[in-house]
Amino acid sequence: MTTDVPSAESPSPWRELSPGIHVLRTAGFRMNVGLVVGTERALVVDTGAGPRSAAEVYSHVRDMTDLPLIAVNTHAHADHFFGNSYFADQGVEEFWATSRCSEVQAEHGDEQRALVAAVEPAMGAGDGxxxxxxxxxxxxxxxxxxxxLGGVSVTLFHLGKGHTDHDLLVGAGNVLFTGDLVEEGADPAFEDSFPTDxxxxxxxxxxxxxxxxxxxxxHGEPVDVAAVITQMNKMRSAIRVTRLAMDEASLDMTKAIPILPYGPEQSRVLLTRLRTLAHWKWLTRKH
Ligand SMILES: [Zn+2]
Structure with a gap:
């Protein structure tokens, strides 16, 4: 039955994946935020695209726990770490990431402001x-x-290049937060990627x-290992098809796009990325 009277309590946006391990999806970028709650501290995986989404995430975190917080950034893309300042303002002191991630955040953070402007105007303008x-x-x-974290231990580790050159994984209990190394419901994002790695x-x-x-x-629904295997195999065959097209020097490479297993946009990005990386390799070999 529907009613115009709003319910006193809206359902929690958190989904419990395992005891003490939760996930929620942010509004704008539909980014998965993880929360692991121990007896002494709690850990938040990724902080949102700016103060607006970070405030929402933070308030949902506080619905779950009053414990001191630690934050983790899986990688240096805006939607995953632009909420850091907000969390710092709430007293969070530790922000974990790979050392390379921290460098990229410092060097290229500002360049990404335009990407969030529609969802986070203040962050986009760098004003406020x-x-x-x-x-x-x-x-x-x-x-x-x-x-x-007290009663629960979380492991932070890097497995190699992939979506970026600095992706961090967060393992807690039987749950692994993968950042954008795994994508569900959309193509993997190849812009800063190292496809073969x-x-x-x-x-x-x-x-x-x-x-x-x-x-x-x-982004997207949590998956099992079979889905990760599927993503891996799909990517391997996409790279093979693209390489074949690249080897045929006379062939127009864009002809590979329709036969790649991704949508035209990400197929084009993958193709461009592989060509750029091949060029770098050639340059470093020659000189
Ligand atoms: Zn990303």
Missing amino acids: ARTAILPANRLVAGTPVDLD WVRTLGKMVALEDLYDVFVPG
């Missing part, structure tokens, strides 16, 4: 409170880092199936 670019200050370099990194992720059975993508 909590709109500063705040790079991660706790760094994962090389070896995995275990964080004890990405396939290898997904292979390493699949090898962790004894440890994890829920894989939380950066």
